[in-house]
Amino acid sequence: MAGLLRVTPAGDRLFVRARDGRIVGWYDPEDGVPGPGGAGEGGRIRIAHEPLRAEVLAALAPFVTGEVTVGPPPVPTSARLARLALHPDDDLAPNRPGEALHARLDHLPARGRAARALHDPHRADRTLLTAEQTVGAALDGWEGAGWRLLHSLPLPGDDRIPHLAVGPGGVFAVHTVPARRLPV
Template sequence: MTRLRVTPGYRRGRDRLYVSRRDGMAVAWYDKSTGRINLLTGAARDDVLAALAPYLAGEVTVGPAPVPTPAELDRLSLHPDDDLAPNRPGEALHAALDHEEPAPGPRLPALAALRRRRDPRRTELAAQQLLGAALDALEGAGWRVLHSIPLPGAARIDHLAIGPAGVLTVRTLAAGGHRVRVADPLVATGRGAPLPHLRWARRDAERASLALATAVRPVLALAGTHPHSALPAPPDVRVLRETDIAALASVGGVLKPADIEALYATARNRHTWHRA
């Protein structure tokens, strides 16, 4: 076995590395939290260790994989290029900003450095990371979360959360510590011009519902809003602060664990979203 590929898996952070052949067939995975390399049937131990060598630190144990769950089987059968689970919050912004990062060399002129700091995309990325972390923390309560889901036409769903309370699309808005004013469908932060964020949040949910063939509720999540902001919202869109996300852990009664895993397996496949 040669030319194995290593792909990170996102689960409360990038805590797993999956090893697969170039055709996408998984042969092993490395669990960072336990330091164990799990080999699937037919995997060549030496080849797997060679592929993972650059990523290993300290002692590891190697052995046959435990009997995989249905969700794990779905993960292992999905080609790495088609799996959305490794996406970080704000993945597209990461890619764009990394592409523009200057090459190592002399220090940037002061004006150029100032422009970089004021780039609104960096503020948006920070907001998506904040909300993404809050959503990932729901995993212990039975939730599954995906970030930066690409849609046809270059659009993206910031976050998709699937859990006991149902399926939610979460659109992120960076408030920057300003007061937020909501007048459906418009939302304004500080002195900024009102924009139809509620309409956009509804559209995200509609497209997700079409792709997943299930009911999806829209959420507009505000990062860093002024504590005295009043957040009225229509009954069909939830408007939450980042500090409100944790309360979703206590909400249930809509989806059973098996339904959550089945929807998550469908949602993580990039091809699912081609029909959205």
């Protein structure tokens, strides 16, 4: 299986990719074992696909120098968490997919099922909310592989970014468009 893995550089990291392009691990030379003064010495290897752990380590072996830690970063201390804490109004992490649409639709007056079936002026918003929830649920599955997801990020004006994925492969903004039974 080691011959099926490929090491590619990207920024400061080396990524190990499977033949199908999936990232199965990476080496970050700056995020390593704490040294004097809290600076990292060596690096950290993260395994995104545990069944390939030995193959990932073998593929990265020629590139690794010094002391290396294998695994996720340590759990932050309470002092570090306190420094990182945001006011709840400023924290975007709790936003659920379609948060702005939830807020808009929650302020609508209640209508009966028959009235909604005949004419629903907010049908497009409801369809978009369903699409954002579906895409958000699929993206949330990436969390275990080192990705962090933010949903419904407000921008100046009335604009927003539906989903932002930050992880080993980079930063991706995902725009959701409901296109059921339509060519895309």
